[in-house]
Amino acid sequence: MSINSRIADDQPESFAFSAESKKAIKTILAKYPKDRKASAVIPLLDLAQRQHDNWIPMKAIEAIAETLEMAEIRVLEVATFYTMFNLRPVGKYFIQLCGTTPCWLRGSDDVTRCIHDKIGIKSGETSADGKFSLLEVECLGACVNAPMVQINDDYYEDLDYETTAELIERLSRDDVPPAGSVQGRQGSQPLPGPTSLENVTSFPKTAKKTQSASGKAQKSKAQDGGV
Amino acid sequence: MAMITLTVDGVEVEVEEGSTVLQACETAGKEVPRFCYHDRLSIAGNCRMCLVEMERSPKPVASCAMPAGPGMVIKTDTEVVKKAREGVMEFMLINHPLDCPICDQGGECDLQDQAMGYGGDRSRYQEPKRAVENKSMGPLISTIMTRCIHCTRCVRFSTEVAGVNDMGAIGRGESMEITTYLEKALASELSGNVVDLCPVGALTSRPYAFNARSWELSHTESFDAMDAVGSAIRIDTRGNEVMRVLPRVNDDVNEEWISDKTRHAIDGLKRQRIDRPYLRQKNGRLAECSWEDAFKAIQTNMKKAKASQIGAIMGDQCDAESIYALKSLMDKLGVSNVDCRQDGSVLGTSGGRGGYIFNSGFNGLEDTDYVLLIGTNPRHEAAVVNARLRRRWLNDGLDVARIGAPVDLTYPVKELGDDPSILMELADGKGPVATKLKRAKKPMIIIGQGALTRKDSAAILGAVARLSKETGVVTADWNGFNVLHTAAARVAGLDLGAIPGKGGMDTGGMLAAANKGDLQVLYLLAADECDLSAISKKTFVIYQGHHGDAGARAADVVLPGAAWCEKDGIFVNSEGRVQYANRATFPPGDARSDWSIIRALSAVLDKTLDFDTHAQLRAKMIAEVPVFAEADVLTEAKLGAIGGKGKIASTALTTPIGEGTGVSFYMTCPISRSSVTMAECIDAFEQNGMKGAAE
Numbered sequence: 017m018s019i020n021s022r023i024a025d026d027q028p029e030s031f032a033f034s035a036e037s038k039k040a041i042k043t044i045l046a047k048y049p050k051d052r053k054a055s056a057v058i059p060l061l062d063l064a065q066r067q068h069d070n071w072i073p074m075k076a077i078e079a080i081a082e083t084l085e086m087a088e089i090r091v092l093e094v095a096t097f098y099t100m101f102n103l104r105p106v107g108k109y110f111i112q113l114c115g116t117t118p119c120w121l122r123g124s125d126d127v128t129r130c131i132h133d134k135i136g137i138k139s140g141e142t143s144a145d146g147k148f149s150l151l152e153v154e155c156l157g158a159c160v161n162a163p164m165v166q167i168n169d170d171y172y173e174d175l176d177y178e179t180t181a182e183l184i185e186r187l188s189r190d191d192v193p194p195a196g197s198v199q200g201r202q203g204s205q206p207l208p209g210p211t212s213l214e215n216v217t218s219f220p221k222t223a224k225k226t227q228s229a230s231g232k233a234q235k236s237k238a239q240d241g242g243v
Numbered sequence: 244m245a246m247i248t249l250t251v252d253g254v255e256v257e258v259e260e261g262s263t264v265l266q267a268c269e270t271a272g273k274e275v276p277r278f279c280y281h282d283r284l285s286i287a288g289n290c291r292m293c294l295v296e297m298e299r300s301p302k303p304v305a306s307c308a309m310p311a312g313p314g315m316v317i318k319t320d321t322e323v324v325k326k327a328r329e330g331v332m333e334f335m336l337i338n339h340p341l342d343c344p345i346c347d348q349g350g351e352c353d354l355q356d357q358a359m360g361y362g363g364d365r366s367r368y369q370e371p372k373r374a375v376e377n378k379s380m381g382p383l384i385s386t387i388m389t390r391c392i393h394c395t396r397c398v399r400f401s402t403e404v405a406g407v408n409d410m411g412a413i414g415r416g417e418s419m420e421i422t423t424y425l426e427k428a429l430a431s432e433l434s435g436n437v438v439d440l441c442p443v444g445a446l447t448s449r450p451y452a453f454n455a456r457s458w459e460l461s462h463t464e465s466f467d468a469m470d471a472v473g474s475a476i477r478i479d480t481r482g483n484e485v486m487r488v489l490p491r492v493n494d495d496v497n498e499e500w501i502s503d504k505t506r507h508a509i510d511g512l513k514r515q516r517i518d519r520p521y522l523r524q525k526n527g528r529l530a531e532c533s534w535e536d537a538f539k540a541i542q543t544n545m546k547k548a549k550a551s552q553i554g555a556i557m558g559d560q561c562d563a564e565s566i567y568a569l570k571s572l573m574d575k576l577g578v579s580n581v582d583c584r585q586d587g588s589v590l591g592t593s594g595g596r597g598g599y600i601f602n603s604g605f606n607g608l609e610d611t612d613y614v615l616l617i618g619t620n621p622r623h624e625a626a627v628v629n630a631r632l633r634r635r636w637l638n639d640g641l642d643v644a645r646i647g648a649p650v651d652l653t654y655p656v657k658e659l660g661d662d663p664s665i666l667m668e669l670a671d672g673k674g675p676v677a678t679k680l681k682r683a684k685k686p687m688i689i690i691g692q693g694a695l696t697r698k699d700s701a702a703i704l705g706a707v708a709r710l711s712k713e714t715g716v717v718t719a720d721w722n723g724f725n726v727l728h729t730a731a732a733r734v735a736g737l738d739l740g741a742i743p744g745k746g747g748m749d750t751g752g753m754l755a756a757a758n759k760g761d762l763q764v765l766y767l768l769a770a771d772e773c774d775l776s777a778i779s780k781k782t783f784v785i786y787q788g789h790h791g792d793a794g795a796r797a798a799d800v801v802l803p804g805a806a807w808c809e810k811d812g813i814f815v816n817s818e819g820r821v822q823y824a825n826r827a828t829f830p831p832g833d834a835r836s837d838w839s840i841i842r843a844l845s846a847v848l849d850k851t852l853d854f855d856t857h858a859q860l861r862a863k864m865i866a867e868v869p870v871f872a873e874a875d876v877l878t879e880a881k882l883g884a885i886g887g888k889g890k891i892a893s894t895a896l897t898t899p900i901g902e903g904t905g906v907s908f909y910m911t912c913p914i915s916r917s918s919v920t921m922a923e924c925i926d927a928f929e930q931n932g933m934k935g936a937a938e
Contacts, residue, residue: 018376019413019422074425087408089424096413 022096023074024104031075033083037063041083053084057094060084061101070110070168071102099153106149107142109187112166115152118159123176127163128152130180147188160204161197170195174207249315264306264317265293273319276328276357278335278442279394280307283498284403290335290394292357294327295319303327325361332361335392338373339443342390348444350457354392375420381428382923383435383503384446391421391445397437404500405431406633406653421445428927432626432908435506439489439499448487450507450920455479455486463827464491466814467505468560468807469912471728472605472625473816474501478808478827485509485808485828495606495877496816502626503924504908504915511918512806515791518832521801529801534833537800538847541764544783544799545576545848548763554580554753557741558769558788559730560912562812562824563871565804565837566732567864568852569768570741572841575850579747580762583736585773586899587751588695589704590726591737594885596870598704599737600819602722603687604877608632611723613683615676616645617707618663619691622652623901623908624729625817629653642683644676647693648895650902661895663694663703670709680714687723688716693898695726704886717882724882727817729899729911731807734815738868757782767794768837769804771913787840789830790913802844803834806914810836811857813871823874 033041040063041056048055057080064076072095081088095101099112111131115124128139131150135143139152158164161173165180172183174197186193201207245260251271258267263286268275278290288308295306298316303324306317318324336358343349375388393412398421401410407430409423423429429437438448460479467474467488474497477489488509490501520537521529545553555573557566566583573581584590590599603611608631621629629652635641636654644657646665659665659676669677680686688711694703707724710716716723728734736742743749748756750773756762760779767775769788775797778784786798789806807814809830814822830836838860845852854860865872900906909921909928 018378018420019425021376022413087402087411087424089409089411089422092424093411093413097415 019092019096022103024071028073028075031064031068031073031079033064033079034067037067054086054090057084057086057091058098061091061095065101069105071105074103099151105142108147109149109167111148111150112153112156113139113150114154114156114158114162114164114166116155118155119163122162124163126177127165127175127180130177131184134181134184148184161201173197174199174201247311247313249311249313249317251317252319258311262311264295264297264304264309264311264315267311267315268295268306268317268319275306275319276361277307278353278357278392279396281396281399281440284396284399284440287395287399290392291331292328292335292361294324294331296321296324328361329363332358333363333367336362336366337368338389339392340372340389342387342444346387346390346444347447347452348390348441352444353442373417378420378422379426379428380423380446381430381434382920382927383449383507384429384438385449385452386446388420388445390443392443393419393421394442395421396440396442397421397446400437400440401429401431401434403637404436404630404634405429405433406630407431410437430928432502432504432622433500433630435503436490436500448506450510451487455481460486463808463825465808465827466816466822466824467501468731468814468824469504469508469915470502470625471731471733471817472497472627473731473814473818473820473822474505474627476501476505480827483828483831485512495604495875496818496820497627498631500627500630504626504911504921507920507924508909508912508915508918509808510920511790511914511916512808514917514919515913516831516834517789517791517795517801517803518830518834519803520833521795521798523799529795529798534843537802538844540800541783541785541844542847544764548783550577551580551746552761552763553578553766554748554757554762554764555582555766555768556585556750556753556770556773557581557583557732557736558585558767558794559732559772560807560914561732561736561769561837562807562810562814563732563735563739564812564857564860564864565768565841566736566741567739567867568838568841568845568860569766570739571852572845572848572850573766575845575852576848579744580753581741581747582743582750582753583733583739583741585750585770586692586696586730587749587773588692589700589886590695590733591740591742593701593883593887594704594708595883596738596819596880597722597724597882598885599726599728600734600880601689601725601727601817602717602880602882603685603725604818604820605631607685607687607723607725608635611635611683611685611687612639612641613679613686614641614643615680615686615688616643616647616656617666617688617690617703618647618694618896618898619689619727620647620650620652620693620898620901621689621691621727622650624691624899625727626908628727642679644679646896647691648898648903650898661897662893663697663699663896664891664893666703666706666710667891670706670713672710672713677710677714680710680716683715685721685723686714686716687725689725689727691727691898692729693896696899697892697894699889699891701887702889702891705888706886706891708885722879722882725817731814731816734817734819735813735871738815738819738870739864740868754778757784767798769913770794772911787837788913789834790917792913792916794913802840803830803832804837804840805830805834809834810838813861815870818877819870819880820877821871821874 044056044059060080065072077091081091135148137150142149164173179198246257254271256271275293277293279287288305293306294303296318297304378386398410463478467476475491475493479487492499522532524530633654646659649658711724757765758777760781762782764783767786771792771794784798786794787802787804789804808827811826812824909924910916915921
């Protein structure tokens with residue numbers, strides 16, 4: 017695949033960071049020494065992608081290169097290295113499907129099949145209505161709840177054919193389900209519920225923190241006082 | 244430098260601290276196969292071919308990236324090492340096509356050679372192979388990217404040495420590809436070197452594509468005459484045809500790089516050649532004639548002329564022998580209108596030898612800590628020298644300042660403007676630049692032809708001399724007064740004293756006289772770069788050279804000479820380094836070595852020069868000018884009082900070639916002007932914004 021087949025055919029004429037992004041760039045750059053500006057290339061690519069409808073045009077690559085005083089090819093190298101950067105437009109819901117061994121063993125093939133059945137797209141394709149894009153990626157680090165997909169910024173875990181179908185159905189109505197395990201388990205605890213530490217009535221302080229950091233952050237916060 | 248001792252295959256070796264295990268193995272005389280490692284590039288460690296066994300390491304280590312430590316025990320010839328390398332080779336060959344019979348690299352390919360030692364005789368690989376689209380990288384580099392093994396030498400070269408951040412590797416894993424940003428041509432004057440660096444046939448020379456096989460070529464070791472750097476080259480010929488030019492290693496001069504002009508202008512040797520004598524007819528056209536007729540015409544016109552009405556100008560690519568022969572002939576005729584400086588520079592008239600050479604030598608660039616450029620664009624005048632300056636900036640942050648046009652040199656330069664009159668103030672040691680020069684331990688001034696071909700050049704030289712004295716550029720043990728030449732013949736010409744004698748006219752004077760018709764005879768020895776467009780019909784112009792260029796157009800009689808690679812000749816580079824270039828091919832048709840033409844003509848003119856062979860000529864020349872005796876050494880030259888006083892005008896300093904001068908880097912001599920490849924380069928790089936190079 018040459019560069020021309022990796023990037024979008026229709027490139028916008030120009031790209032400029034929004035005022036908000038510019039503010040964010042300032043914060044990001046402050047994290048690195050002045051002569052190590054290039055370290056900010058990944059956060060800036062992410063920023064550009066969020067600002068530009070979930071994909072990065074070449075003009076943005078050039079703008080980042082200029083901001084960070086890097087060669088354009090160096091930015092492009094990074095942008096093409098990571099699958100999370102899109103160099104062509106993607107659908108409203110960008111599905112990254114994990115096909116690495118743990119997910120595959122737990123049935124990621126069913127998920128792929130379901131997406132193909134329901135939306136009619138394969139990896140690397142976008143649906144005709146521009147709503148969905150699919151990309152098969154390597155491990156996203158949620159093996160405990162395999163198989164899983166990442167849709168835009170959220171993980172949906174413990175999928176099978178049926179739940180994937182439901183997920184797609186809801187998304188096509190723009191009814192975005194809550195992120196996390198579709199089977200409702202919290203974090204990676206056993207499916208039927210806790211099997212140990214069931215009767216603990218109070219947690220040490222650090223443990224509270226651990227719990228509130230897990231999947232359902234909102235809910236745990238509400239329960240904080242009661243536990 | 245502290246030394247450390249380690250054992251390689253049971254042999255104890257001592258290496259400098261900071262060396263790698265691979266270097267230690269080489270010290271021990273062990274050959275370690277490698278693809279990505281290269282002496283002059285940063286270490287990547289990504290091909291894994293250089294695996295060796297190291298005691299107390301559970302796995303083989305990549306020797307190129309492993310620092311040598313004291314007491315290490317390295318083994319390079321064990322079964323483990325062989326197996327490991329075979330494994331690496333098998334992976335490399337998985338996606339490498341079996342192109343060898345049709346690949347230009349075949350016969351001189353690292354992968355091919357090492358596959359003989361470590362490759363299997365059959366493939367175990369059953370899966371689909373990957374194929375990669377070829378990339379467009381300009382008129383000099385042809386790409387067959389499926390052959391690429393991702394050593395990234397080309398990427399590192401273009402980033403580190405050439406200073407153009409255009410090449411990179413996009414994608415990852417199996418879909419990794421080497422490319423340039425949006426496939427633009429590699430806009431560097433050194434781009435051809437990536438072809439030499441490529442260990443496989445992924446990047447090959449485009450002009451040379453499918454022209455010859457490496458084993459059918461004869462090799463001649465010689466020196467380059469396209470610029471005044473004197474790069475060591477190897478000229479590869481088949482029959483009487485120059486097929487290609489490759490660099491030779493010469494650490495003192497070009498390291499192992501050459502510029503694209505050096506490498507690719509050679510196709511100009513086949514075009515526009517003068518292969519027989521010509522005489523201008525009454526109808527104004529040149530017609531073929533015999534040597535006798537040509538000489539007769541010269542004899543008739545020479546006889547008519549007084550010595551003061553004869554002039555001789557030597558061109559930029561002449562060998563020392565032909566300059567010497569012509570100078571001797573003119574001396575015998577009593578002619579003092581002789582000049583080897585067709586650009587009209589003021590060099591050679593004062594200051595002795597030290598006044599016109601690159602005194603510190605190019606190796607001085609390794610020691611200097613402050614460089615002031617005056618009227619020079621080293622990137623286009625001496626590309627490989629510029630690469631050394633860039634490396635110093637990259638490694639040590641070398642400070643470079645410039646008086647002259649602000650063109651991109653691939654490293655940051657402090658601009659002092661293009662107005663040379665600031666030298667008057669600077670010469671008195673005033674201003675921050677003077678302070679910097681003073682503070683530097685080994686400061687250097689590089690003065691280019693742009694500053695030396697002006698009306699006020701004597702004053703500029705004078706000011707620079709004062710500045711040098713004032714700020715320690717020239718001290719007892721350091722001479723940082725450096726003249727950068729653009730013409731390969733210039734230093735030899737100045738060494739031979741081919742400048743106007745008493746009452747003689749210089750190039751400008753001769754041309755003015757010729758334009759008015761006051762000069763009876765003008766002898767142009769391969770001089771094509773001066774303005775010959777307005778020469779009066781009364782002046783009889785003799786052009787002796789190898790290409791039908793400006794000189795031949797203006798000529799009344801044309802004598803077919805030899806190009807630089809068609810004769811044994813002595814060249815002296817900017818540093819004053821004497822180089823014996825060797826003949827690679829014969830001149831075409833009736834063309835002859837230039838010295839022998841002049842020798843034959845001298846007999847016709849009854850002023851027979853007293854040498855009959857090339858060896859006699861050399862012996863005589865060396866007796867007169869002893870510097871020619873020893874090749875490839877730098878003799879310290881005295882720098883006498885140089886330049887004059889006077890006002891320096893504030894007209895902007897220009898450079899002789901490169902950006903914004905009207906003279907393209909790719910076309911500076913008759914050979915490169917006749918080269919199709921060079922014309923293609925101009926087309927390609929014009930589109931890519933390397934503006935000046937493409938006038």
